[in-house]
Amino acid sequence: MKGRIAFTLGVAALVFFAGYAALFIAPDEATMHQIQRIFYFHLSAWMTSFAAFTLVFVSNIAYLSTRRLKWDCLGVAGAEVGIICCSIGLITGPLWARPVWGIWWTWDARLTTTFILWLLYIAYLLLRGLLEDPQRRASLSAVFGIFAFLDVPLVYVSNRLWRTQHPQPVLAGGAGSGLDPTMAKVLLLCVISIFAIMVPVLIDRYRLERMRREFDELRLEAENRAPDPHLVPTKGAI
Amino acid sequence: MRDFQFLFAAWMAVWAVFLAYELSVARRMSQLRDELERLKQQLREGSS
Numbered sequence: 001m002k003g004r005i006a007f008t009l010g011v012a013a014l015v016f017f018a019g020y021a022a023l024f025i026a027p028d029e030a031t032m033h034q035i036q037r038i039f040y041f042h043l044s045a046w047m048t049s050f051a052a053f054t055l056v057f058v059s060n061i062a063y064l065s066t067r068r069l070k071w072d073c074l075g076v077a078g079a080e081v082g083i084i085c086c087s088i089g090l091i092t093g094p095l096w097a098r099p100v101w102g103i104w105w106t107w108d109a110r111l112t113t114t115f116i117l118w119l120l121y122i123a124y125l126l127l128r129g130l131l132e133d134p135q136r137r138a139s140l141s142a143v144f145g146i147f148a149f150l151d152v153p154l155v156y157v158s159n160r161l162w163r164t165q166h167p168q169p170v171l172a173g174g175a176g177s178g179l180d181p182t183m184a185k186v187l188l189l190c191v192i193s194i195f196a197i198m199v200p201v202l203i204d205r206y207r208l209e210r211m212r213r214e215f216d217e218l219r220l221e222a223e224n225r226a227p228d229p230h231l232v233p234t235k236g237a238i
Numbered sequence: 239m240r241d242f243q244f245l246f247a248a249w250m251a252v253w254a255v256f257l258a259y260e261l262s263v264a265r266r267m268s269q270l271r272d273e274l275e276r277l278k279q280q281l282r283e284g285s286s
Contacts, residue, residue: 035241095248099241
């Protein structure tokens, strides 16, 4: 318990310092000025979502090769965390775009592929809710998850391959790209702080999924024993 | 500060989404833990 409190306080301090650095230490961007400071958490959220979707992809492949349900649980946890970070990117993006572009949204290659990515992983979670049998649910969603991951590299290359309203990449974007060293340090700090928030949540979400499996197994056992099936708690109760 | 309202809104949105999600996971865990305990209890009573 003490360890957990110390860890939470450490993460809170890190997040506070990252927020302070993004708002006050990072230098002002030449053309966008203050509004560019959204970048530090916008890009950090995208990096975290890409990492989470990669975890889903790896878990899906691992499940299909081993048929062990722990991989399926990890896949669900990763998908949910990825969707949360993707949602943050999709909320902060338009808030940045409105004062800079004069519009909230445009259907360019980067924004469209990103929106499709968000929808694909929502569909991944919805699909799971439609299937009762755990093995069938895990197999079908693993196949769907692998298919959904194909959009991740497409999002990454979209503003490299096509002309987009979305800015060209500042990291690994070729000649003319790059960040001021202080901006790069602040970005790194923000990425670490978002990871520090999301990794423990991912672990908790994984534990929750494992508990749900245990609950489903015990419920099945209770259903087989109970004379009146209405006495057994249903999945809907949780 | 120019466009401060957009910066503020983005900032608030980031923390609101994170907080809402963390609370949602914690609430679901606590509910499921209670349900699991109740079910285990039910099974123990059924077998004794």
